[in-house]
Amino acid sequence: MANTDALRPRRSVLYMPGANERALEKAKTLAADALILDLEDAVSPEAKEDARERVCAAAASGEYGSRELTIRVNGPGTPWHEDDLRAAAQAGPDAVVVPKVDSARTVREVEEALVAAGAPERTKIWAMLETPVAMLHAEEIASASERLTVLVMGTNDLVKELHAQFVPGRAPLLPGLGLALLGARAAGKVILDGVYNDVKDPEGFEAECLQGRQMGFDGKTLIHPGQLEAANRVFAPSEEEVERSRRVIDAFEEARREGRGVATVDGRLIENLHVDMARQVLATVEAIERARG
Structure with missing residues (x-):
């Protein structure tokens, strides 16, 4: 049985750099179903603490309308992970996005940290699957907690870990994507496709959106506002x-x-x-x- 918020639209899920105040302000006007305010890849080490404060203030502001608002924390094992979780728990976003999730144990540890820090019940967990190990354990990860509602594909890291190449049609990634989809559906969870890197290739982006929808993904993660229209259109019923x-x-x-x-x-x-x-x-x-x- 699907989780209770499975029908919430997540056609377009846009990463926004947490260190960029103008980007966070602009996000309030964009036609994204959901936003990921990013403390990880988009933020340099020296800017992590300032970005954390800025992102948590944004998440607690109530100024983003009906958009689902999430915070991507730094991954387990990094110097910022525990502080990110505590701050995010206090801010109370719709979800905390956790990168580099390879096991059910990681999900349970994140859940325990959020509860200990006083996170409201409505703050869910989104787990990013980015490695071969994660693909092979997708069902175990997806089933680790009722608080985990969404799986997010980290396709750039997966290409790197596979020693693969970025090619049209994503043939090197299809076995892993299929395993993740099977795991998500077996556990009744939502699953989001990975990003498309070439923001100047709208035709390629739309083709990948169509492939993702045909495979069964619920929506796509995005890196640029220019990708919103196509994602919203392709992942909605015609x-x-x-x-x-x-x-x-x-x-x-x-x-x-x-x-x-x-x-x-x-x-x-x-x-x-x-x-x-x-x-x-x-x-x-x-x-x-x-x-x-």
């Missing part, structure tokens, strides 16, 4: 999908009234599983509309 979903549900309900267990739409056999998928499409559309206010 008008054609919505219209067909309604016809599937109507046809199946009519068949049941007539005592039949199956129906046909456009010449195709319709069974319970197709109706469940159609209802998921309509529920996703309703969730997007609710988030827009």
